[in-house]
Amino acid sequence: MTSNSNLQILSVGIVSFLTGYYVSQYLKCSNRRKLKQKKPPIAPGSSSSDASTESSYESDSDESDDGIDVDSTDLNTVPGEVRMTLIVRQDLKMGKGKAAAQCSHATLALYKKITNPNSPAYNPEMVRRWEYGNGQAKITLQVPDQEGMDMLYAQAISLGINAYIVHDAGRTQIAAGSATVLGLGPAPKSIIDQITSELKLY
Known part of the structure; x- marks a missing residue:
């Protein structure tokens, strides 16, 4: 081929x-x-x-959609720093406070997935590395639009990285159902960098 x-x-x-x-x-x-x-x-x-x-x-996020739960245990053998990455859509022009709230929703949703023993995403080893290895490291990046966010989401799933897209409930600033923030991880930085290395800091 x-x-x-x-x-x-x-x-x-x-x-x-x-x-x-x-x-x-x-x-x-x-x-x-x-x-x-x-x-x-x-x-x-x-x-x-x-x-x-x-x-x-009420929360300004619609958290009823948990997305796809990914088994990330294969990534436990990858050495190095473990982090969570939060990717904010720029075309929505959210205020800083709104973006911070949406990042918080993404962080909590990812944490709930990976610490839930009934979820395929359950990975206590990755959580331990993230919590105690380097102080729950998080980085916030930006993506221009939903199309770019969707591509990153698909790439993350294909690499075995847990991902969650926050959809806003539409109570403030933006339309209901808008995808605001993509959360990735916790996962090894070297794997997340394969899909986010070109993105700018938020």
Whole structure:
């Protein structure tokens, strides 16, 4: 096979993966919208104003989509620093506080995946290296748009790196469902660098 044939096969594979991923996201969003239209009954002794006050304190991230859980145990043999990488979309022009909140959502989601014994992503050895080996290192990078983010996501999954895309709930600044931050890891820096080395710091 020529290198052009290999490139075409890789391109078709990535496009197929992303198409399937976004179709599933669309279907999940549709189901969530239907559920949100059915308002829960107000508890006895509380008013509708109490309920609206409560909802104003909700998270600004839609965390119902856990993405794909990846078994990263093969990466345990890779030596060196372990880090988490947070990649912020630039075309959304989020404020610094908004971006910080979205990065926090990504960090927590990745941590929950890798520390959950019932998840294929469970990897206590990688967590130990990240927590105690180098102080839970994190780096924040930037990506120009969603297309670039999707490519990084697909590459991370193919390398066995856990990945999570935060989708905003749309309560502040940006449209509901917008993909804001891509979180990667914790994983060896040398493996993450294979897909992020060209990105600029955020």
